[in-house]
Amino acid sequence: DADVTQTPRNRITKTGKRIMLECSQTKGHDRMYWYRQDPGLGLRLIYYSFDVKDINKGEISDGYSVSRQAQAKFSLSLESAIPNQTALYFCATSATGGMADTQYFGPGTRLTVL
Amino acid sequence: EDQVTQSPEALRLQEGESSSLNCSYTVSGLRGLFWYRQDPGKGPEFLFTLYSAGEEKEKERLKATLTKKESFLHITAPKPEDSATYLCAASEAGATNKLIFGTGTLLAVQP
Numbered sequence: 001d002a003d004v005t006q007t008p009r010n011r012i013t014k015t016g017k018r019i020m021l022e023c024s025q026t027k028g029h030d031r032m033y034w035y036r037q038d039p040g041l042g043l044r045l046i047y048y049s050f051d052v053k054d055i056n057k058g059e060i061s062d063g064y065s066v067s068r069q070a071q072a073k074f075s076l077s078l079e080s081a082i083p084n085q086t087a088l089y090f091c092a093t094s095a096t097g098g099m100a101d102t103q104y105f106g107p108g109t110r111l112t113v114l
Numbered sequence: 115e116d117q118v119t120q121s122p123e124a125l126r127l128q129e130g131e132s133s134s135l136n137c138s139y140t141v142s143g144l145r146g147l148f149w150y151r152q153d154p155g156k157g158p159e160f161l162f163t164l165y166s167a168g169e170e171k172e173k174e175r176l177k178a179t180l181t182k183k184e185s186f187l188h189i190t191a192p193k194p195e196d197s198a199t200y201l202c203a204a205s206e207a208g209a210t211n212k213l214i215f216g217t218g219t220l221l222a223v224q225p
Contacts, residue, residue, distance in 0.1 A: 031211065042217040042218065044215075058212070090157050090158070101205075105159070105160075108156065108157050110155075
């Protein structure tokens with residue numbers, strides 16, 4: 001079974017709709033992240049959370065919000081979707097401590113906003 | 115500004131033809147340099163973490179090396195199943211484990 005799961009895997013929605021992408025992990029990691037990936041731009045950090053009570057903005061948080069419901073669950077919401085939010089979205093997790101924490105990624109959600 | 119640049123953008127090799135992918139970084143104090151493999155439609159799969167200049171790590175046909183300014187991913191005698199996009203990312207010392215990603219190198223290995 002996958003350690004990091006994302007639902008849905010594919011989603012097509014219309015401009016103005018509110019949608020939620022969900023991430024769950026069984027790795028026991030405290031830290032969770034949301035990225036988006038666009039062709040030619042690489043992976044960019046949207047939000048990250050180091051524990052249930054800690055939420056931080058990444059480099060491109062405008063238009064997004066997150067919720068850390070439990071250690072194992074981290075959701076990303078688009079309050080009013082717009083076409084330029086069409087992208088691949090990835091959730092990642094990492095443990096705490098060590099010299100540099102390796103991030104482990106989920107399978108991704110392909111989001112299309114029409 | 116912190117930046118990670120990968121080259122080439124795309125590379126086509128014949129099976130068995132060894133080559134190297136480059137990742138140059140400008141980060142204020144490197145905490146870690148990461149290599150990932152990404153297959154189409156899938157999430158990045160962790161390959162290596164390098165922490166200090168001179169460090170090397172190997173896995174099957176892949177070897178990653180690190181200098182103070184760049185990292186190389188050497189692919190020895192590649193096979194078609196090595197075809198993928200290879201991503202490089204850097205983590206800054208003192209920062210909160212945020213990774214700065216390059217845009218990747220798309221590798222195609224032809225039989």
